[in-house]
Amino acid sequence: MTHPVDVHVGKRIRHRRWLVGMTQQQLAERVGIKFQQIQKYETGANRVSASRLWDIADALDVAVSFFFEGLDSESAGKESTNDIPADLMGDKEALDLIRSYYAIPENQRRRLFELARVLSDVA
Template sequence: MSESKLPNRIDELVGQRIRWRRKELKWTQEQLSERLSLTFQQVQKYEKGVNRISAGRLYEMAVVLDLPVAYFFEGAEEYLSLPGQLNEDASEPAPLPQIDQEAMELLSAFQQIDDDGLRKSLLATIKAAAAIEPNNS
């Protein structure tokens, strides 16, 4: 297989975003695969970023998941190996974040807030809380 056809970091990010949305909808891989006329193994490979998703399939995925196609690429710049975007050892891009059930619930609840001002305020509060380091004294 040529290197251009091998999955890359964007494929991993897109797969993770598919998984997030599927879990937000409380669908199993089997339920998503039925809606897409795929095997659940294919959905599993897409979610893991093992298989690349064609443009047509990604569009179909967006329709089934009721999302704009751009959703799958939101935040991509943060995960790519671009100048200034590498981790501390500067040899590899920063790893994709792992999302646990608690984070999924937080994301789902946050997305249900319609008030833009409240969403921005909550996001600022969460970012401030995350920036606070415990005192090691």
């Protein structure tokens, strides 16, 4: 049986890889393993060793701690503040929105952010 922490770390690997637009094959090549191993990590079927997680974090340009973010609230089954789902990174629509947001030029992105804040205050 898979451990909830391994599943969480695997999800975070998959979502970060997807967010930066990297395939399993590309990540595997950067880390020096087969893409099937990345698949097993992402599903939580295989546990990621500390040194391998270090290499994956480096390849995905994040701190190792990134893979553990949100673990407490998710494992407790709690929703985070403002009715945001505990597994926000598991929501493909949210990830699409984030990717699209960062594709917008910075000056327009700031204006869009302010608009979103105003709209959320009204709702």
